Amino acid sequence: MVDTLILTLTDKLAAAREAARVLATATTAQKNQALRSIADAVVNNAPRILAANQQDLARGRESGMAAGLQDRLRLDEERLASLSAAVLEIVALPDPIGDVVRGSSLENGLKLTQVRVPFGVVGAIYEARPNVTIDIAALTLKSGNAVVLRGGSAAENTNMVLVEVIRSALDAAGMPAGAVQTIDEFGREGAQQLMRARGFVDVLIPRGSADLINTVVAESTVPVIETGAGVVHVYLDESADLEQAVEIVHNSKVQRPSVCNALETLLVHESAAARLLPPVLARLRESGVTIHADQRTLAVFSDAIPATDDDWATEYMSLDLAVRVVDDLDEALEHIRQYSTHHTESIVTNDIARAERFLAEVDSAVVMVNASTRFTDGGEFGFGAEVGISTQKLHARGPMGLSELTSTKWVVRGSGQVRG
Template sequence: MSATQDSPVVRTARRAKEAAAEIAPLPRTVRDAALLAVADALTARTGEIVAANAADVDKARASGSPASIVDRLTLTPQRIEAIASDVREVVALPDPVGEVVRGSTLPNGLELRQVRVPLGVVGIVYEARPNVTVDAAALCLKSGNAVLLRGSSSAYASNSALVDVLRDAVAGAGLPADAVQLVPGESRESVKELMRARGLVDVLIPRGGASLIRSVVEESTVPVIETGVGNCHVYVDEAADLDTAVEILVNSKAQRPSVCNAAETVLVHAGIADAFLPRAVEALREAGVTVHGDEAWQKAGADVVPATEEDWGTEYLSYDIAAAVVPSLEAAVQHIREWTSGHTEAIVTRDTAAARRFTALVDSTAVMVNASTRFTDGGQFGFGAEIGISTQKLHARGPMGLPELTSTKYVVTGDGHIRS
């Protein structure tokens, strides 16, 4: 399947490409006005959105979906107002388009500038969170991109209603309505067409579980930014303050266990295991966390479940954590290298040399020193918002804010220069 075929998905992508060319040169004021119109329209048309969402929620309940999935799917007037508020916050963020990354005058007198430009057409493939529909659209429009939205079939009515509101709002503000489009179709085939629309779609960003991300990465001919999967580790060093270590461990695991920056494994230096493990087991128990531990952890708590090889590679996204004792910092690093997804790792220590060594040896998106893994987040990093957290190295890594939704081009200005 190629982008030359005339299918509904390909026609949608072609319209997006035309829209992207229209909005790329528009000034910030026009894009910001469109986003403010989006926020106002979401509030004004809340009843319409809630009614569409109710159909999705009823279908999810009838199919026996877990309560957590139903909750993520549900839109209430309060949640829609919060989404509108988030859009207004995006308006206030600095505009990355046109920013000069670097510039100089070459020895021959040519003026060289590297400037930020929109990526073009950004495709977002995501699961049953209709708030992502608006979040992704707002970030893409702010950064001068057109966006193709492919949510899950379980949220199709909700996403359709939201995209109708978005398209009407941006068109009323002077932007092409096709800058925001829902990818047509609810079948797996429509996703495959999107993934193969190379030349029309500039980049795909999958947001969701491991299987979704792996499928898009492995099957797409469109460039993909891999996001999200988080097998994150907390290493408690021999020189750690025990009180601090307990607090960071519990916060990393239990503050919100269903997100990608929650800790899934704790590693403890053997030198402090006797003192730390009983306290950690008790604190995790009080937080409702089940520990899947090695022999040392099992001796520290009767309710510790024996860990298996599978536990070390598991992103639980639940109140579960894998736990092991290691003989050294180097052993902890080796364990992390073998099992990490490259998202976030943390060290708790009062030894600055150990902290420096850990941060030098661990190659992940974010490395925390005496801080919770839960801080790997665009909002927490001061970016204001994020489209996702990239766990790859090209072209973006870590929380992806507005600058990461741009590329660059070189503008070279001469005065009749010719090359000899």
């Protein structure tokens, strides 16, 4: 039983590797044709896809799945149309493969170029949202990679049909269907094996909850690109402009509280607390935000509940905000060092020296002055598509676009040179 399993999973990885070889030298036109074929197929196969999705939803309801998760799992005609449109947007993006990163001519006449190439085989482990299946398949295809997908069991039927639809579309476009593989049928053991498939899978990208990501990071021997949680801070300096403070804090917290770039902890300079906190927090209360306040915050704004130590380390992903008054910039930096997940931090200030110190000393993927933390986003940064937001320091940091799904190789052109 186990032998059969290993063999079949190995077969799928080998097929992905074989397809990756074809994709690595495919032209942009060929890849775009395949993407258009996928975009069409998602719409044309809507009845089949939605029927499978209904099965998953029914199973979810029976097992008492939370309403929020059911919503993430649900597909409808409109969502499929927007998924299809997203694939066409990827068609319009520049192809990173073949880009020359740098190059030089050496004294001996050797010509060096460092060129973008695909990773080869990308593994993706994710949870209930079946849109990730289309999204990751399209991004990896455009960047010349094959992909091995391991979706959540809650979306198993939907993902199975989506992968069939994608593979048929690839085949119709003259590209190898092996480029997109699912290993959902192997269950947890399949995920375990994917994490240990070093040498067969070039990079693993987990997408989903902090638990999922931590498990993959801890257990994988394949290199992982960690798309981490965001305990995101805004620090209101003594010199902060009141209107900027109100708008930036409100936007950072309220515009979309369930995502990783949303604000979770507000820090305020002691000398500015009485001036800034009442209007900043009143505006948040109007939008239904629960304030978890330290003692000095409660002294100037009473419509709040007392914060506990746990609050400083919590990524609420909801209309909750922890608020702390600090003595000065040093204490703000110390607080951020202790609790930040190194995703995004922003300072609101009119003091140039403090702005520069904050930018230099905060060790996060994105550091900001006088801007909403919600701007940490591949789309906002102009990347067109977003693979995720990396909170690790190796390979990619911050929003990842197509070029973060690539490696490089050095090409050396000579005319008989040997080393002296």
